[in-house]
Amino acid sequence: MTTLILALAAGAVVGLALGGLGGGGSVLAVPALIYLLGFTPAAATTAALLIVIATSLTGLVSHARDGHVRWRTGGLFAVAGILPAAVAGALSVRIPAGVLSASFAVLAVPSGVRMMRPRTPVRPETDAAGTHPADRAARTDAVPTGRALRAGAGLGAVTGFLGVGGGFLAVPALVTVLAVPMTTAIGTGLLVITMNSVAALATRLTTPASLDWAVIAPFTAAAVLAAWDGKRLAAKVSTAALQRIFGAALLAVAVFMLADAVG
Numbered sequence: 001m002t003t004l005i006l007a008l009a010a011g012a013v014v015g016l017a018l019g020g021l022g023g024g025g026s027v028l029a030v031p032a033l034i035y036l037l038g039f040t041p042a043a044a045t046t047a048a049l050l051i052v053i054a055t056s057l058t059g060l061v062s063h064a065r066d067g068h069v070r071w072r073t074g075g076l077f078a079v080a081g082i083l084p085a086a087v088a089g090a091l092s093v094r095i096p097a098g099v100l101s102a103s104f105a106v107l108a109v110p111s112g113v114r115m116m117r118p119r120t121p122v123r124p125e126t127d128a129a130g131t132h133p134a135d136r137a138a139r140t141d142a143v144p145t146g147r148a149l150r151a152g153a154g155l156g157a158v159t160g161f162l163g164v165g166g167g168f169l170a171v172p173a174l175v176t177v178l179a180v181p182m183t184t185a186i187g188t189g190l191l192v193i194t195m196n197s198v199a200a201l202a203t204r205l206t207t208p209a210s211l212d213w214a215v216i217a218p219f220t221a222a223a224v225l226a227a228w229d230g231k232r233l234a235a236k237v238s239t240a241a242l243q244r245i246f247g248a249a250l251l252a253v254a255v256f257m258l259a260d261a262v263g
Contacts, residue, residue: 011222019230022186023167025052049201055223063187074191076148081156088160098261105258111172115247
């Protein structure tokens with residue numbers, strides 16, 4: 001019974017993070033599966049991918065219905081990162097786990113700080129129809145292809161090397177590098193997470209780990225349900241507040257991983 005309660009509680013937290021913030025699924029799920037539910041690291045990472053795929057798809061559908069997904073940008077972002085992630089993942093096996101965790105923390109801190117201190121850009125004047133160019137770009141998904149590919153490849157290399165942080169790094173990159181509004185970055189980030197997680201899971205099918213479905217099933221169910229609540233919560237919170245929440249969560253995860261690496 002205790003295990004079931006822990007699985008439900010952890011799943012709810014993961015779902016809220018993915019639905020409301022567009023990231024944090026694997027970063028939160030893997031430690032929960034290892035430290036709270038007794039999974040081995042190999043089993044935890046595989047189970048986390050299954051949980052994140054199901055939950056991200058749920059959140060993605062919800063955000064897509066509201067028009068908060070940039071399909072072209074997200075697709076370019078994710079596709080560009082697949083090969084770099086595979087190459088970096090192969091190299092990462094030679095690096096001690098503690099070094100990888102510390103590296104992630106070092107990379108996550110500046111992203112978190114930047115997200116907590118969002119700058120309001122100076123909006124250009126409207127056109128004859130009273131529409132801002134930024135708003136037109138948001139509707140047409142007019143992010144430069146080259147920039148999206150470079151950002152996606154860089155993120156793929158980082159996440160493949162470190163093994164965690166896809167969503168927590170994708171959303172800040174979408175906001176700060178590609179100037180995607182926070183509400184749209186959340187939905188687009190879920191698209192990136194889903195595609196990257198499916199690709200990562202495919203590479204693990206050749207070496208399947210033993211999975212405890214009695215834990216994974218309730219964990220996933222709670223996460224899927226909580227993702228809807230997270231999405232509704234995001235709709236009620238201002239963009240600036242969401243960025244601060246996201247940045248604070250990213251910093252908290254970075255501190256935890258750094259402490260775990262040092263300890």
